Amino acid sequence: MHREPRLDRFNDNVLAKYQVYNSIFLTLPYDEIRRTGALLPLFQEICETGFKENKNPSEIVERFFDKYGEEPSEEDKIDLLFRFIQYIERQVVLFDAIEDASFPIVNNMDGRGTLRSVKEEAEAKQKISELKEYLRRFKVRPTLTAHPTQFYPGSVLGIITDLDKAIQKNDLTKIKQLLAQLGKTPFFKKEKPTPYDEAVNLIWYFENVFYQSASKIHNYLQQNIFDGEDIGNQVINLGFWPGGDRDGNPFVTTEITLRVAKRLRRTIFLNYYRDIRKLKRRLTFRGVNELMGELEKGLYDSAISKTGEVKLPLEDFKSKLHDIKDILVRDHQSLFLDEVDDMLNKVNLFGYHFATLDIRQDSGIHQDVLKEVVEVTSKGDKLLPADFGDLDNDKQIELLSNVQGKLDPEDFEEGMGKATISSIYAMQEIQEKSGEPGANRYIISNCGSVQGVLQPFAFLRMCGWEKPSVDVIPLFETVPDLQDAHNVMEKLYTNPVYKEHLERRGNKQTIMLGFSDGTKDGGYLMANWSIYKAKEALTKISREYGIKVVFFDGRGGPPARGGGKTHQFYASLGPTIENEEIQVTVQGQTISSNFGTKDSCTYNLEQLLSSGVSNEIFSDGKNILSDEDRKTMTELAEISYNTYMDFKKHPRFIPYLEKMSTLKYYAKTNIGSRPSKRNKSAELNLSDLRAIPFVGSWSQLKQNVPGFFGVGTAMEELEKRGEFDRVRQLYENSEFFRTLLENSMMSLTKSFFPLTAYMKNDPDFGEFWQLIHEEFERSNKMLLKVTGYNYLMQNQPAMRASIQARERIVLPLLTIQQHALRKVQELSKNSENAGEKLETYEKMVTRSLYGNINASRNSA
Numbered sequence: 001m002h003r004e005p006r007l008d009r010f011n012d013n014v015l016a017k018y019q020v021y022n023s024i025f026l027t028l029p030y031d032e033i034r035r036t037g038a039l040l041p042l043f044q045e046i047c048e049t050g051f052k053e054n055k056n057p058s059e060i061v062e063r064f065f066d067k068y069g070e071e072p073s074e075e076d077k078i079d080l081l082f083r084f085i086q087y088i089e090r091q092v093v094l095f096d097a098i099e100d101a102s103f104p105i106v107n108n109m110d111g112r113g114t115l116r117s118v119k120e121e122a123e124a125k126q127k128i129s130e131l132k133e134y135l136r137r138f139k140v141r142p143t144l145t146a147h148p149t150q151f152y153p154g155s156v157l158g159i160i161t162d163l164d165k166a167i168q169k170n171d172l173t174k175i176k177q178l179l180a181q182l183g184k185t186p187f188f189k190k191e192k193p194t195p196y197d198e199a200v201n202l203i204w205y206f207e208n209v210f211y212q213s214a215s216k217i218h219n220y221l222q223q224n225i226f227d228g229e230d231i232g233n234q235v236i237n238l239g240f241w242p243g244g245d246r247d248g249n250p251f252v253t254t255e256i257t258l259r260v261a262k263r264l265r266r267t268i269f270l271n272y273y274r275d276i277r278k279l280k281r282r283l284t285f286r287g288v289n290e291l292m293g294e295l296e297k298g299l300y301d302s303a304i305s306k307t308g309e310v311k312l313p314l315e316d317f318k319s320k321l322h323d324i325k326d327i328l329v330r331d332h333q334s335l336f337l338d339e340v341d342d343m344l345n346k347v348n349l350f351g352y353h354f355a356t357l358d359i360r361q362d363s364g365i366h367q368d369v370l371k372e373v374v375e376v377t378s379k380g381d382k383l384l385p386a387d388f389g390d391l392d393n394d395k396q397i398e399l400l401s402n403v404q405g406k407l408d409p410e411d412f413e414e415g416m417g418k419a420t421i422s423s424i425y426a427m428q429e430i431q432e433k434s435g436e437p438g439a440n441r442y443i444i445s446n447c448g449s450v451q452g453v454l455q456p457f458a459f460l461r462m463c464g465w466e467k468p469s470v471d472v473i474p475l476f477e478t479v480p481d482l483q484d485a486h487n488v489m490e491k492l493y494t495n496p497v498y499k500e501h502l503e504r505r506g507n508k509q510t511i512m513l514g515f516s517d518g519t520k521d522g523g524y525l526m527a528n529w530s531i532y533k534a535k536e537a538l539t540k541i542s543r544e545y546g547i548k549v550v551f552f553d554g555r556g557g558p559p560a561r562g563g564g565k566t567h568q569f570y571a572s573l574g575p576t577i578e579n580e581e582i583q584v585t586v587q588g589q590t591i592s593s594n595f596g597t598k599d600s601c602t603y604n605l606e607q608l609l610s611s612g613v614s615n616e617i618f619s620d621g622k623n624i625l626s627d628e629d630r631k632t633m634t635e636l637a638e639i640s641y642n643t644y645m646d647f648k649k650h651p652r653f654i655p656y657l658e659k660m661s662t663l664k665y666y667a668k669t670n671i672g673s674r675p676s677k678r679n680k681s682a683e684l685n686l687s688d689l690r691a692i693p694f695v696g697s698w699s700q701l702k703q704n705v706p707g708f709f710g711v712g713t714a715m716e717e718l719e720k721r722g723e724f725d726r727v728r729q730l731y732e733n734s735e736f737f738r739t740l741l742e743n744s745m746m747s748l749t750k751s752f753f754p755l756t757a758y759m760k761n762d763p764d765f766g767e768f769w770q771l772i773h774e775e776f777e778r779s780n781k782m783l784l785k786v787t788g789y790n791y792l793m794q795n796q797p798a799m800r801a802s803i804q805a806r807e808r809i810v811l812p813l814l815t816i817q818q819h820a821l822r823k824v825q826e827l828s829k830n831s832e833n834a835g836e837k838l839e840t841y842e843k844m845v846t847r848s849l850y851g852n853i854n855a856s857r858n859s860a
Contacts, residue, residue: 006107007798007801009102009105010102010798013098014095014098014102015801017098017167018094018095018098018805021098021167021175022091024175024176025087025091025179025183035083036080036083036084036087039068039084040088042064042067042068043064043068043812046064047060047812050063051754051757054754054757056758056822057755057758057814057816057819058818060819061077061816061819065077078840078844081816081820084813085844085847085850085851088812088813089187089850090179091809091851092810092854092855093156093854095855096160096592096854099802100160100164100596101164102167104599109599109603114603114607114610115606115610117610118131118609128225131225131613132225132226134612134617135231135233135235135613136231136233137233138233138609138612138613138616139234139237140605141236141237141238141239141584142210142584142586143238143240143241143583143584143585143586144202144205144206144239144240144586145241145585145586146195146198146199146202146242153187154201154204156182156185156187157201157204157592160592160596162178163175163179187850194251195242195243195245195249195256195260196242196243196256196259196260196263198242199240199256200263202240202242203240203267203354205591205596206238206267206354207267207271209595209596209597209598209601210595210601211350213598213601213602214349214605215346215349217602217605218231218235218236218349219342221235222341222345234349236349236609237355238350238354238355238356239355239356239358239585240264240355240357243256243257243259244260244357244359244439246359246360246419246423247360247361253419254425257357257423257426257439258430260357261353261357261426261430261434262308264354264355264438265302265310265352265353266308267354268350268354271346272299272343273296273299273303275343276292277296279292279336279340282335282336282339283324283336283340285327285328285331285332288324288332291320291323295312295320298311298312298317308433309433310352314351314352317347318344318347318348321343321344324340325340325341328340351435352433352435353435353438353439356438356440358442358443359427359439359441359442360442360444360445360475361420361443362444362445362446363444363445363446363449363452364446366452366456367455368416369417369420369455370384370455372415373407373417373462374388376407376411376412376417383403383404383407383462384403393450397495400457401454401457401495401496401498403458403461404466405461405464406462406463407421407459409422409425421459421462424463424465427439427440427470428463431469440471441470441510442470442471443473443474443475443552445477445514446475446481447475447476447488448478448480448484448488450488453474453488453492453498454495457472457498457501460472467504469504471505471510473511474489474512475512475514475554476511476512476514477521479527479641482530482531482534483534485538486538486540489509489538489541490541490545493541493542493545493547494545502547507547507548508547508549508550509542509549510550510552511538511552512551512553513531513551514554520694520706522641522644523640523641523644523645523710524644524706524707524711525636525637525640525641525710526640526644526710529634529636529637531553532573535551538551538578539576539577543578548578548580550581551578551581551583552584553583554585555585555586566608567607567610568611568742569736570611570612571611571615571735572734572735572736572738573736574615574619574625575619576624579615579616582608582611582612584608589853589856625733625736626733628729629729629730629733629734632718632726632727632730633730633734633737635714636714636715639710639713639714640714641710643710643713644709644710647710652768653768655765657694657697659764659765660756660821661698662697662701662817662849663697665842665845666693666696666849694706699852699853699856700852700853702751702752702756702814703753703756703772703776704751707744708747708751708779709775711741712775712776712778712780712783713778715782715783715785715786716782719782719785724785728786741783742793742795745787745792745793746793746799748776748779748780749792751776752814753773755814756769756818760773780792806856809855810855813848814848817849817852820841820845820848821845823837824838824841824842824845827841
């Protein structure tokens with residue numbers, strides 16, 4: 001059957017439907033919505049024309065009111081601008097819902113990167129046995145984090161889900177009702193969510209999406225590749241950070257950690273209970289019905305237990321399911337056997353923990369906690385000597401490796417010491433109730449030394465956990481730490497005590513690598529190349545010591561945070577990088593865009609699975625970088641790094657972010673529980689600034705600096721030397737480099753410099769704006785030259801069309817935001833008389849953040 005090109009499918013099923021359903025807004029029986037909806041297209045046209053004529057945002061806003069207003073007062077103007085903001089937010093929601101509903105039409109659900117495609121390719125190349133062998137040990141672990149890049153409250157997410165279903169059925173009556181509901185539903189959160197609130201919101205995706213999608217994939221593998229045989233491997237694990245991620249979040253307490261674990265446990269019990277109830281309606285046979293009744297009661301009692309007590313032990317649950325299988329095969333012609341197998345697969349995938357709750361803390365905090373431990377224990381057990389901080393590295397390492405004890409959190413005053421020690425006892429409690437996978441990973445942010453790893457390892461053993469069933473995971477983030485990571489790990493691999501610990505953990509070491517802080521620290525190319533080289537060095541040293549290294553990537557939504565085409569990135573890694581597990585963080589709008597529906601979740605999980613298979617089974621050594629290509633990549637990264645570092649050192653860099661961007665407004669949005677900075681000082685320090693508000697501020701300016709700055713200069717430098725053929729050769733030979741450049745093109749495509757072109761005339765920041773704009777133009781030109789494209793993202797027309805549609809929807813919103821920022825700057829010069837008006841325009845800036853960030857969701 002003929003299949004239309006993907007771009008045509010996108011235009012017919014997304015853009016055309018958006019135009020139709022958006023027009024329904026105009027007919028809603030609410031005066032405010034009707035008036036706003038009628039005026040917004042006129043404002044849109046004024047914006048588009050105005051930027052072509054080099055007008056600034058304030059001139060565009062005033063032109064609109066001059067042309068279409070009836071001598072409005074300042075209050076009338078502000079009121080309409082706020083209504084425009086609210087209306088555009090809802091347009092973005094509608095576009096999201098239509099894209100979600102059209103996902104299986106626009107994307108080929110059996111095409112390249114899906115499991116069906118993998119199976120067919122393996123059969124064609126006679127590699128089915130190799131594929132089976134690899135799938136017996138390969139795993140994918142998406143880890144949901146609460147990093148605040150998702151602005152939709154739960155009520156709006158629910159409307160998106162219902163709209164998705166109504167649009168699939170083309171139920172116009174239902175769509176109209178939901179759009180009316182959307183028009184009345186508030187987006188703004190008056191109070192910051194607690195970490196527990198964040199956890200509950202994200203557990204919704206586990207309960208309603210991942211539960212079905214992960215088991216569907218596992219069933220497909222078992223039935224179609226393993227011919228019904230047990231795989232003997234989970235294939236898909238789930239990870240979770242809300243409630244366990246303490247890094248920079250003082251609101252995560254031990255009580256919240258335990259509550260989140262209990263909520264995960266209760267949710268999986270309820271999911272199992274619902275499935276068992278459905279299955280019980282089918283399994284009405286003698287010998288089986290009684291067992292189903294026992295399972296139903298045990299799961300229900302466990303789900304409603306106020307103390308969190310498990311009434312049906314996990315092994316009993318599995319054992320009864322196996323008994324039911326045996327009876328069905330023996331006595332009932334295997335009726336409904338597939339449904340029982342599905343239930344067993346779910347229990348094997350999710351256990352009683354549903355997802356592993358990771359505990360994370362910054363290494364700097366651990367140093368402070370260690371001092372407190374020394375001080376607290378100096379009066380009693382003296383676990384560590386009082387002069388520990390003055391000892392040399394070797395002595396400290398020796399003491400940290402061998403220390404054991406039984407610290408009591410109550411011996412500590414309220415603070416980080418007590419919180420850290422309590423969190424370890426919480427891990428023990430979670431393992432007792434949810435099983436070891438409930439909480440068996442301790443992640444150390446900003447780790448750069450052997451002591452950085454051994455400090456939390458020592459804390460585990462000082463809490464009466466002589467042989468802790470926990471993986472201690474260093475997170476290397478900055479460029480210098482990435483370059484030294486393999487030396488740190490070699491010292492740990494040769495440490496007798498830590499070596500023994502790894503043996504108990506199956507000689508497997510998980511290492512996390514942070515893209516976003518790396519990009520903030522060293523720029524786009526250098527961060528990605530440093531991580532690539534660090535993975536190679538860590539793979540090499542781990543293999544030498546017989547350790548299976550697993551890389552956990554802190555990848556976010558936009559390319560500047562390691563996002564973009566995630567499956568393409570993993571497929572590009574060669575045999576010099578260990579790739580038997582793909583572990584990634586998923587956050588904010590990337591959760592809803594990539595895993596928000598069963599179709600998108602299944603598709604993207606399959607893409608991740610196939611990327612590992614492709615790299616291991618089908619690559620045939622294609623992804624090995626030659627010495628010449630490595631030299632080129634290194635030169636490009638170094639030139640880019642120096643360019644970015646000079647840019648960061650520019651005296652206007654910090655002031656520009658503070659005064660010309662939306663940076664300081666992120667904390668006012670109440671979208672996440674975590675502060676936007678690691679410290680409380682009033683002065684902005686780039687190293688303390690979190691990557692999300694940093695990257696987000698550039699995104700709001702439509703400049704997207706972290707995703708391209710230095711890329712153009714690096715390629716141009718080789719061009720000036722007459723060596724551009726080397727760049728072309730690298731592009732032709734390296735899937736890794738091509739993926740980097742394609743993701744950078746996405747950053748450039750989402751940039752729009754006419755929005756801020758007025759800044760080039762600013763006496764303080766004009767030269768700095770020009771510097772950014774020139775690098776944008778340079779990067780654009782060089783990327784087109786190396787790819788041979790006529791325009792950016794030429795090879796991804798449907799994604800490009802989606803970005804353009806979204807950018808067009810939010811252009812009026814961005815115009816209002818910049819107009820409000822200009823008003824704030826103007827009023828701040830005479831703040832004594834500004835009063836309420838200044839507050840109003842600051843609120844306008846904050847409100848405008850929502851729709852723009854939601855519209856910028858990525859395929860990651």
